[in-house]
Amino acid sequence: MAERKTVHVAMFSTGAASAFVAYNMVQTYGKENSILFFTDTLWEDEDNYRFMQEVSDYIGVDITWRVDGRTPEEVFHDVRFLGNSRMAKCSEELKVRQTLIFLEGLRDDHNLEPILYFGIGPHEKHRADNLRAFYEHNPIEPIETRFPMIDTFRADVDVKKIIQEEWGIELPRMYKLGFAHANCGGRCVRGGLGHYAQLYSIWPERYKEQEEMEERFRQAFNKDVSILKQRNGKSFTLREYREMMEREGINKFLKQPDYDDTVPCVCTTF
Incomplete structure (x- = not known):
């Protein structure tokens, strides 16, 4: 089999940092070599969808959208376990599992080798370490991960200001409402x-x-x-x-x- 061609996959959470990482990934490697990937829990705030589409239009790459079809509540009933701060089976089923299925499809069906890009900043380096270890130990085959907000950009880059003032895109409303995450x-x-x-x-x-x-x-x-x-x-x-x-x-x-x-x-x- 011919050597796999590299494809760069932005793990788009519909937040500001992942949008900024996606934009710079596309600028570096080209639209033809880039994927903007989103997994939907069916519980997302409607304004996140608006932001996601506007970022997609600005970057010039369509969203690759994957949906399990269940809500988090349906997952809890299926696994007979109520999600909480220590264990969130909803994330495992609706996001991680869908991601792994998609990535193996890239390899098996398209002969592409994915590299994943996450919008995690220096203040959360432990999350980057956990994700890197998770994908390195993927039981089928290791998957490379990259964290530009930690390894590439200046620590003080104001991605929210750039998106609003330079891109002309309003941030998801949950930022203004004071939520720590959306x-x-x-x-x-x-x-x-x-x-x-x-x-x-x-x-x-x-x-x-x-x-x-x-x-x-x-x-x-x-x-x-x-x-x-x-x-x-x-x-x-x-x-x-x-x-x-x-x-x-x-x-x-x-x-x-x-x-x-x-x-x-x-x-x-x-």
């Missing part, structure tokens, strides 16, 4: 107390959707489980948290610790 339209199960307080303050209806989703799982499997946890490790349902915020005032909860950043997650939107 996973799943604010419904990310890896979010912590501060994240869910923010979600309740901005979009109480989405918080209620998560609250109802959590209760459906608890009822379906008769398990005392929850997305959030108390400091003693016991379950702490979203209903209990909402009632506490309503009693004591939401402001005291907005600065609570966010999701556990020591846990590698490939779906974070930057």
